[in-house]
Amino acid sequence: MTVLVTGGTGYIGSHTVLALLDAGYEVLVADNFVNSKPEVLHRMAELAGREIPFVRADLCNNKDCDALFSEYSFDAVIHFAGLKAVGESVAKPLEYYSNNLISTLNLLKNMQTHGVRDFVFSSSATVYGDPASVPITEDFPLSVTNPYGRTKLMIEEMLRDLYKAHPEFNIALLRYFNPIGAHKSGRIGEDPFGIPNNLLPYVAQVAVGKLREVSVFGNDYNTPDGTGVRDYIHVLDLAEGHVAALKKLETGCGLVTYNLGTGKGYSVLEVIRAFSKACGKEIPYRITDRRPGDIAQCYADASKAQKELGWQAKYGLDEMCADSWRWQSLNPNGYDE
Ligand code: NAD
Ligand code: UD1
Secondary structure (H helix, E strand, O other): OEEEEEOOOOHHHHHHHHHHHHOOOEEEEEEOOOOOOOHHHHHHHHHHOOOOOEEEOOOOOHHHHHHHHHHOOOOEEEEOOOOOOHHHHHHOHHHHHHHHHHHHHHHHHHHHHHOOOEEEEEEEHHHHOOOOOOOEOOOOOOOOOOHHHHHHHHHHHHHHHHHHHOOOOEEEEEEEOEEEOOOOOOOOOOOOOOOOOOHHHHHHHHHOOOOOOEEEEOOOOOOOOOOOEEOEEEHHHHHHHHHHHHHHHHOOOOEEEEEEOOOOOEEHHHHHHHHHHHHOOOOOEEEEOOOOOOOOEEOEOOHHHHHHHOOOOOOOHHHHHHHHHHHHHHOOOOOOO
């Protein structure tokens, strides 16, 4: 069975491609490198012990997208491709709406024409907005506060409508919590362009000496130590979650929705301490104002995925930090040698 992996040279995609190959799937990776680098393909090939079938394609470009479906054959699509920076989405909403929505529409139209029925979508815990309580189950009300989140929610709605009209589709909406960590080899990992927005890559760059100190965005939240609490999940666990979701789709399950998280929340200060332990250095930090739009806490009830997919996250925070640190320390400049 062959899987088209869009955005397969990105952070989560690259780890998932390796998990798919390990599980015996064939893959075809499509990416336009808008947020990734060609070097990752060499590293993936080295880890897989084989070439990674790859097509450079912008999925928003009809010609590129049509060519994928007419020139190659595959049985399922995992759709990671998309723009993902919240702040940038506020500044450039049209770019986010066009890239995320048009790429998905192009893919779905081609799937319909070519009789490809199994689709896995990278959604996000951001679709729960500011949840009334934690842990969050899949039936919590949905709301969003920024254009990035809105593209995720709009695509979820599009997929629910598509499924109503065409129940022959099998669709998994996977709502990721906060992916961190890296491949055990230290050869692939998260390589953000510019100054990182997310906590883990920021902490890792402070640890390696590229940034001076971590700004802790507020310590007056209603949480045990006052700093924000999140459900950090190892990218390797997340990758396995996609393999499990694909297997579920193969049973003809229709449209399914799962939280992919660990079910445990950690505060910013706990993360900084765990990372300090992993790298054996103090991580300098300073408490600053809250970041606008941030919520106090967000963590999953991940029991539905456990029950229905037989999938459960197995790595804890210490191992996530150790693996992030291995990647960052071996590759201080990411994929740029
Ligand atoms: P990433 O930016 O590392 O990977 C996305 C990939 O998609 C990149 O390689 C980029 O070049 C590619 N891409 C973007 N637009 C494209 C287009 N039009 N045509 C072809 N390729 C295109 O991001 P990631 O962290 O691996 O996230 C993967 C998916 O998961 C995204 O959809 C993201 O929104 C979603 N997600 C990520 C997180 C997270 O914290 N990383 C959390 C929740 C959901
Ligand atoms: C981010 C995204 C969200 C996405 C989620 C999962 C933003 C605003 N939101 O949310 O859409 O679904 O990732 O990938 O980017 N923090 C600091 N200092 C920093 C960076 C972060 O204290 O330099 C804190 C934040 O306030 C938060 C926690 O660390 O409490 C995690 O932040 P981050 O990694 O950006 O993830 P989210 O805020 O969960």
